[in-house]
């Protein structure tokens with residue numbers, strides 16, 4: 001077997017987690033990431049005929065039956081993942097009935113995947129229904145988006161337009177806008193269901209006073225989406241201290257969308 005620590009997927013996963021830590025988004029055990037792995041990607045590194053430790057799931061995940069997921073561990077710190085991916089994350093295989101997963105690699109006996117595993121699995125199911133190339137879910141406590149959620153009305157249209165209006169390329173990168181769920185208790189409860197409902201339409205969903213959940217076909221695209229939205233939020237927070245600042249108007253936004261052949265959310269702009 002090849003050394004899994006040298007695999008492209010472990011490298012991408014630990015590098016992006018480290019980057020988010022260095023961005024100041026993931027203090028202590030904040031944040032969690034999951035990455036759907038293909039069997040052919042994984043098989044050079046792991047003997048997939050072996051059974052793993054059983055981990056009971058809190059949702060019905062039969063739509064992900066047989067899928068492999070690289071995911072961060074519960075209580076683990078982003079700061080430590082790159083130095084020791086095996087101690088801080090794991091690879092699970094979802095059972096055929098979808099009630100449990102097997103932990104095939106990583107984490108010690110007694111340790112389990114992230115407390116947001118239900119959010120991750122429900123969001124993967126939801127995104128795969130609309131995009132069969134989907135593979136990555138990232139939850140992170142992006143700083144300026146959190147600040148913005150504290151001071152701006154939690155209205156998807158207003159919030160999205162504030163973000164689109166501050167950077168010319170934003171409407172091209174997230175033409176569907178940003179989804180927002182009501183404030184909710186983190187963990188294996190309603191928050192996952194609410195996020196999954198939103199993430200079908202919006203590739204990024206805001207958890208007010210907490211963080212975001214973003215999806216992507218690759219680690220780069222999910223992370224790139226968060227940094228784009230986070231930078232606009234930073235601009236919003238800084239610029240709001242000035243009077244008479246300029247924003248990109250609706251007519252210009254429509255021109256941009258048409259020039260780059262994207263369809264912006266029709267509820268937000270006509």
Ligand code: 2HA
Nearest residue numbers: 029030031032116186
């Ligand atoms: O894993 O970020 O939302 C810690 C969290 C929970």
Ligand code: ZN
Nearest residue numbers: 030031186211
């Ligand atoms: Zn969180």
